[in-house]
Amino acid sequence: MLLVAGVVWAMAGEFSSSLPRAELWRMVREGVAGYTAVKGQEAGELIQASGETWRQLRNGPLFTGGAIVLGGTLALLALFYLLRGQVKLEKPRTGIKILRWNLGERMLHWFVAVLFIILTVTGLTLLYGKAVLLPWLGKAQFAYWAQLAKWLHNISGPLFIAGLVPMILIWFKDNLWRPGIDWAWFKALGGLVGRAHPPAERMNAGEKGWFWLLMTVGALLSITGLLLDLPLFGLERESMQMIHLIHGVSAFLVIAGALGHIYIGTIGTEGALEGMIHGEVDLSWARQHHDLWLEALEKEGRFSLAKSDTRIERPESFFKPEK
Ligand code: HEM
Structure with missing residues (x-):
């Protein structure tokens, strides 16, 4: 005073x-x-006068724009599901399992995914909690949750980055853009509309798009988050406010991407989630969704279709590329 x-x-x-x-x-x-x-x-x-400008941008365009982006994405996904339904396996399962994600990849994926979900829930609480949760929870309960959310958000961020960086490194090669194959996949809308099945490598063009969104906007989200978490660089409040807005906008873009990714990985595609849980996919699934990957495995001598066809009676996994 x-x-x-x-x-x-x-x-x-x-x-x-x-x-x-x-x-x-x-x-x-x-x-x-x-x-x-x-x-x-x-x-x-x-x-700090620019704080008022920041407050108006945060409580105006960021608040409303974010709600429109997330609500719109959810509405589009729901509409798409109603119109298209799940992409089913076209051929019956062979019972032959092919290892698609090894244990390390799966653990990394779920580590990053769980942290991302925590960050999304707590981050949305920080922006929308006062408007949405406060009237519902009451002041005392909301205060507890908001404090916990802020703390969780602050510590989950660096852990998320610690998972995202190796994830990007190990899947970088599989996500390199191959114009011929990947544009053709996009032109055929990945077989999501219509019944055409465009050829795809280990990662199809849609997965590559998700990966590159993480590489670019996800990286921006992570860097801005770290700057907000650890204001070590002597940045003035005006810069921090700008960083906060960039963090918010990039968060909405990545959350929208994640909603699409989660949709395709769960109810959108029969058989995809079991791959990320157990590591293995059925040969029919691999042929339908990632035929070029299967061919590449065959060329490398890591998988033989002829051999596998003779072993249909042995449903347990015999193909373990990491060994
Ligand atoms: C509940 C949440 C999630 C579910 C159910 C899920 C499911 C899946 C599934 C099923 C796959 C394998 C797709 C295939 O075999 O073609 C996959 C791959 C992948 N997931 Fe997730 N995921 C979730 C969250 C996340 C999050 C939050 C991230 C990153 C922030 C992420 C990043 C990836 C990446 C990079 C891949 C490799 C393929 C690609 O580039 O899309 N996932 N996920």
Whole structure:
């Protein structure tokens, strides 16, 4: 209080002649620093004026835009499911299992996925909690949850990055863009519309798109999150506010992508989730969705279709590429 009074007094003193209050507030808005004996970054600034701009952007376009993006994505996915339904296996299962994701890949995937879900729920609480949860939970309960959410969000972020970086590294090669194959996949809309099955490698073009969204916007989300988490670089509040808005916008883009990814990985495609849970997919699934991957395995001598066809009676997994 003393500090504030001192700064106001110092500023007001300079304009005691005409309209002192108007002059004072004009200077405050412009961020002119007053005198204070307190040492510290921006200590002499009475009111951080750009904070008001940030507040309006956060509570306006970010708040509404984010709700539109997420609501719109969910509505589109629901509509798509109603129109298209699940992409079913076209051929009966052979009982022959092919290892698609090894244990390390699966553990990394679920580590990142669980943290992402925690970050999404807690992040959305930080932005929408006051409007959506407070009236519903009441002040005391909401205060507990909001504090917990903020804490969880702050510690989950670095853990998420610790999982995302190796995930990007191990799947980088599989996600390199192959124009011929990948554009053709997109043109055929990945077989999601119509019945055509465009050829695909270990990762199809849709998966590659998700991967590159994580590589770019996900990286931006992570870096801005770290800067907000650890304000070690002496950034002024104005920069932090800008970083916060970039963090929010990139979060909505990645969450929308994740909703699409989760849809395709669960109810959207028969047999995809079992691959990410048990590691193995049925030969019919691999042929239908990732035929070029299967061919590549065969060329490398890591899988023989002829051999597998003779072993249909042995349903247990015999193909373990990591061994
Ligand atoms: C409940 C949440 C999730 C489910 C059910 C899920 C499911 C799946 C499934 C089934 C696959 C294998 C697809 C295939 O075999 O072609 C997969 C792959 C993958 N997932 Fe997830 N996932 C989830 C969340 C996430 C999150 C949050 C991330 C990253 C932030 C992520 C990143 C990936 C990546 C990079 C791949 C490799 C293929 C690709 O590039 O899409 N997943 N996921």
